[in-house]
Amino acid sequence: MNPNPVLVEVLRGGAVESMHRGAVAIVDADGRGMLALGDVSRAVFPRSAVKLLQALPLVASGAADALKLTDEEVALACASHNGEPAHVATARGMLAKVGLDADALECGAHWPGLDTATRELAAQGQAPGPLHNNCSGKHAGFACLACALHGRDGLRGFFGGYVGPGHAVMREVTAALQAATGADLAHAPAGIDGCSIPTYAIPIDRLALAFARVATGQGLSADHARAARRLRQAIARAPFMVAGTGRFDTRVMQALGERVCCKVGAEGVYCAALPERGLGVAIKMDDGNNARAADVVMAAVIEALLNLGSDEAALLRGLSAATLRNWRGTEVGQLRASKELRGALA
Amino acid sequence: MNPNPVLVEVLRGGAVESMHRGAVAIVDADGRGMLALGDVSRAVFPRSAVKLLQALPLVASGAADALKLTDEEVALACASHNGEPAHVATARGMLAKVGLDADALECGAHWPGLDTATRELAAQGQAPGPLHNNCSGKHAGFACLACALHGRDGLRGFFGGYVGPGHAVMREVTAALQAATGADLAHAPAGIDGCSIPTYAIPIDRLALAFARVATGQGLSADHARAARRLRQAIARAPFMVAGTGRFDTRVMQALGERVCCKVGAEGVYCAALPERGLGVAIKMDDGNNARAADVVMAAVIEALLNLGSDEAALLRGLSAATLRNWRGTEVGQLRASKELRGALA
Numbered sequence: 001m002n003p004n005p006v007l008v009e010v011l012r013g014g015a016v017e018s019m020h021r022g023a024v025a026i027v028d029a030d031g032r033g034m035l036a037l038g039d040v041s042r043a044v045f046p047r048s049a050v051k052l053l054q055a056l057p058l059v060a061s062g063a064a065d066a067l068k069l070t071d072e073e074v075a076l077a078c079a080s081h082n083g084e085p086a087h088v089a090t091a092r093g094m095l096a097k098v099g100l101d102a103d104a105l106e107c108g109a110h111w112p113g114l115d116t117a118t119r120e121l122a123a124q125g126q127a128p129g130p131l132h133n134n135c136s137g138k139h140a141g142f143a144c145l146a147c148a149l150h151g152r153d154g155l156r157g158f159f160g161g162y163v164g165p166g167h168a169v170m171r172e173v174t175a176a177l178q179a180a181t182g183a184d185l186a187h188a189p190a191g192i193d194g195c196s197i198p199t200y201a202i203p204i205d206r207l208a209l210a211f212a213r214v215a216t217g218q219g220l221s222a223d224h225a226r227a228a229r230r231l232r233q234a235i236a237r238a239p240f241m242v243a244g245t246g247r248f249d250t251r252v253m254q255a256l257g258e259r260v261c262c263k264v265g266a267e268g269v270y271c272a273a274l275p276e277r278g279l280g281v282a283i284k285m286d287d288g289n290n291a292r293a294a295d296v297v298m299a300a301v302i303e304a305l306l307n308l309g310s311d312e313a314a315l316l317r318g319l320s321a322a323t324l325r326n327w328r329g330t331e332v333g334q335l336r337a338s339k340e341l342r343g344a345l346a
Numbered sequence: 347m348n349p350n351p352v353l354v355e356v357l358r359g360g361a362v363e364s365m366h367r368g369a370v371a372i373v374d375a376d377g378r379g380m381l382a383l384g385d386v387s388r389a390v391f392p393r394s395a396v397k398l399l400q401a402l403p404l405v406a407s408g409a410a411d412a413l414k415l416t417d418e419e420v421a422l423a424c425a426s427h428n429g430e431p432a433h434v435a436t437a438r439g440m441l442a443k444v445g446l447d448a449d450a451l452e453c454g455a456h457w458p459g460l461d462t463a464t465r466e467l468a469a470q471g472q473a474p475g476p477l478h479n480n481c482s483g484k485h486a487g488f489a490c491l492a493c494a495l496h497g498r499d500g501l502r503g504f505f506g507g508y509v510g511p512g513h514a515v516m517r518e519v520t521a522a523l524q525a526a527t528g529a530d531l532a533h534a535p536a537g538i539d540g541c542s543i544p545t546y547a548i549p550i551d552r553l554a555l556a557f558a559r560v561a562t563g564q565g566l567s568a569d570h571a572r573a574a575r576r577l578r579q580a581i582a583r584a585p586f587m588v589a590g591t592g593r594f595d596t597r598v599m600q601a602l603g604e605r606v607c608c609k610v611g612a613e614g615v616y617c618a619a620l621p622e623r624g625l626g627v628a629i630k631m632d633d634g635n636n637a638r639a640a641d642v643v644m645a646a647v648i649e650a651l652l653n654l655g656s657d658e659a660a661l662l663r664g665l666s667a668a669t670l671r672n673w674r675g676t677e678v679g680q681l682r683a684s685k686e687l688r689g690a691l692a
Contacts, residue, residue, distance in 0.1 A: 003349040003367075010613075010634060012391055012537035012538075012545070013391075013535060013536050013537025013538065013545075014535065014537075015389075015391070015535040015537065015547055017390070017391050017537075017613055017634065018613050018614065018631075018632060018633055018634030019632055019633065020633050021349075021367075021632075021633075043361075044363070045358055045359075045361070045363055106674070107673065107674070108672060108673025108674035108675075109673065110673050111461070111465075115457070115464075118461075118464075118465065118468075119457075119464065119465065119468035120468075122464075122465035122466075122468045122469045123468045123469055123471065125469065133673060189359060189360065189361040190359050191358035191359025191360075191361065191363075191678060191679065192358075192359065192672060192676055192678045193672070193678075194672045194673055194678070195672070195673065196672060196673075196674050196676060199358070199359075201361055267356075267363055267364050268364065285364075286364060286365055286367075286633075287364055287365065287366050287367075287632075287633040287635060287639075288356060288363065288364030289633060289635070293633075326454060326538060326539070326540045326541070326542060327453065327454025327455060327456050327479060327540055327541065327542075328452070328453070328454035328542050329454075330538055330542060332537060332538045332539075332540070333537065
C-alpha cells in the first residue's frame with residue numbers, strides 16, 4: 001500500500017523540519033467523489049468529528065424541542081469544548097432540565113482543554129469534574145435523549161450505564177451514525193472512545209458522504225434531515241459552544257456562519273458539511289495530529305471550495321499558512337499546506 | 347525518495363488508529379553503521395537533543411570547575427527541564443555564581459512543561475519567567491561559559507546578545523557541535539531554536555556519530571573527551587535535573603545510570619550515547635512527535651542494545667509497549683514499537 005501524501009509541512013529557517021501525511025475525501029450526497037487524496041477507503045475511528053451525527057436522535061426524537069433546548073445547548077451537544085465557564089454552566093443547565101447533575105455523567109473528568117481555563121480553575125483551588133470534560137455537552141445531550149425515551153421518572157436509574165453499546169440511548173446514537181454513513185457498524189472494527197462511548201471505524205469517504213448528507217438533507221430520513229438542519233443552524237448561531245476561545249471550529253464558524261459546519265475529532269480527524277456546495281469533507285492525518293495538521297488541511301479545503309470575502313480569506317490563510325514564533329516572539333518558521341494538497345484542491 | 351518506515355503504531359480496540367514514521371541511525375565511533383532505518387542521511391534540526399554537545403565548552407573551558415558547579419548544575423546545563431521548583435532554583439543558583447539573575451536570560455518565558463507545576467504556579471498567583479523555560483539551565487550554563495571567556499567585570503554587558511550566532515559564547519558552542527558531529531555548520535541549513543539560539547540541520551547518522559564519540563571519547567579532542575565524561579557522569583548522578591517528574595530521560599537514567607545517556611529534542615528528535623556498547627543513537631520522527639513516537643523508538647532501541655535486569659526490562663517495555671487508557675481509566679488501546687522497528691533491531 002502506498003503511503004498517504006504529505007499534506008502539511010512545518011518549516012524552520014526555510015527548511016522542512018517535520019511533515020504530516022494523511023488522506024482527504026470530498027464527496028457529494030450521491031457519493032460522487034470530487035477529491036480522493038490518499039487512501040480514502042481506509043476505515044478510521046471518526047472520534048469526536050461525528051458528534052453532530054450522534055446528536056441527530058436528540059433532535060429527531062423531539063427531546064430538544066420538548067425540553068426547549070437553546071441554540072447554545074444544542075450546539076454544546078455537538079461539541080468538543082474547552083471546559084470554559086460558559087461550557088460548564090451550559091452542560092449543567094442541560095442536565096438540570098431533566099433533573100440530573102454531573103454525577104450522572106460517565107465521561108470521566110479532565111482539566112480544561114484551554115490553558116487559561118485550567119490555570120483559573122487551579123488559582124481558585126478547584127479541580128475539574130465531568131462537566132469540564134470536552135464531551136460533557138454530548139453526554140448531557142444523551143441525558144436529554146434518555147428523558148425522551150424513558151420519561152423523567154426513574155431517569156437516573158434508566159440512564160446509568162448509557163455509555164455501553166447495548167444501552168437504549170447508545171443504540172439510538174449508533175443507529176443514527178450507521179444511517180448517515182451507510183456503514184455496517186455491527187461488523188466494523190470497534191473501540192472505546194476517550195469519553196467511554198463506543199467508536200466504530202468507518203471509511204473516510206463514507207464519513208465525507210455522511211456530511212454531504214448533513215449539508216443537503218439528501219439521503220437522510222425526513223426526521224434526520226430536519227434534525228441535521230436544526231443542528232447546523234444552532235452551531236452557526238452559537239459557534240463558541242462547539243469549541244471555544246481560540247479554537248478553529250469556533251473562529252471559522254464565527255466568520256462563515258452556516259456556510260461551513262466543521263467539527264474536529266481526536267487523532268487528526270476532521271469532518272465538514274458545506275451546504276452551498278452540497279459537499280461533505282473528511283480528513284484523517286496518519287499521525288493523529290490535530291492542531292497543526294488536520295486544522296491546516298481543513299483550512300486549505302475551505303479556502304479552495306468557498307468564495308471568501310477578504311477578511312474571511314485572510315482568516316483562513318492565517319490557518320493554512322501560519323507564521324511560527326518562538327518563546328521570545330521571534331519568527332522561526334512556517335506551518336503550511338503542502339503543494340501536493342494545494343494542487344489537488346486547485 | 348521512499349517514505350521512512352512506520353516505527354510506532356497507536357492502536358484502539360485492536361485496530362491501528364494512527365502511526366508515526368521516522369528514521370533511526372545507530373553507529374560506532376568509527377562511523378560504522380550498526381543500523382540505518384529510513385533516510386539517515388537526511389539533515390535534521392537536532393534541537394535540544396544535542397544540549398550535551400553544546401555544554402562541552404562549559405566543562406572544557408574550565409568554567410564548571412572554577413565555579414564549582416555541582417552535578418545538579420552541570421546536568422541542568424544539558425536539560426530540557428519541566429520547570430519544577432528544583433529546576434528553577436538550580437538555574438537561579440548557577441546565575442548567582444556569576445553575579446547574574448533571570449534578567450540576563452534571552453530564552454523567553456513559558457509555563458512549566460509539567461502540568462502540576464503550572465497549576466501550582468497559577469494557584470500561587472504567579473506567572474512564569476525565563477527560569478521556568480525548559481532551556482534555562484542551558485542558558486545559565488552559557489552565562490558560566492561567558493564568565494570563563496570574559497571574567498566577572500562587566501559580564502552582563504559582555505553576555506548581552508549571547509543568543510546571536512556571532513557572539514563569542516555562541517561561537518564556542520557551535521564549534522563544539524561542529525567538532526563532535528563533523529558537520530560543516532557554516533554551510534548547513536540554519537534556523538532559530540525555541541530558546542532563540544541558532545540550530546543547524548545535521549544528518550541523522552552524523553548525530554549518532556557524535557553520541558558514539560560522547561560514549562567513547564574516541565574522535566573528540568582530549569578536552570572534549572574529558573568534558574563528555576564529566577557531563578555523562580553528572581547527568582547519571584542527577585537525572586532529575588535533565589528532565590523531571592514522569593519524563594522518559596529522568597526515569598530511564600534513574601534506572602540505568604551511566605549505562606545510557608539519552609536526551610530528547612523538540613520535533614521528535616532523540617539522541618543517546620551507550621558507553622558499554624560504544625554506540626551512538628539518533629532518531630528523528632517525520633511528524634515531530636516526541637511523547638508517543640520518539641520516546642517509544644528510543645525505549646525499543648535501549649531494550650535491544652542493553653542486557654537489562656527484570657525491573658529495568660519492565661520499565662523499558664512499559665515505554666515501548668504502553669497500555670492506553672481513557673479519562674475514566676478504561677483500557678482503550680496500545681502504543682507500541684512497530685514490527686518493522688523490532689525486526690530491524692533484532
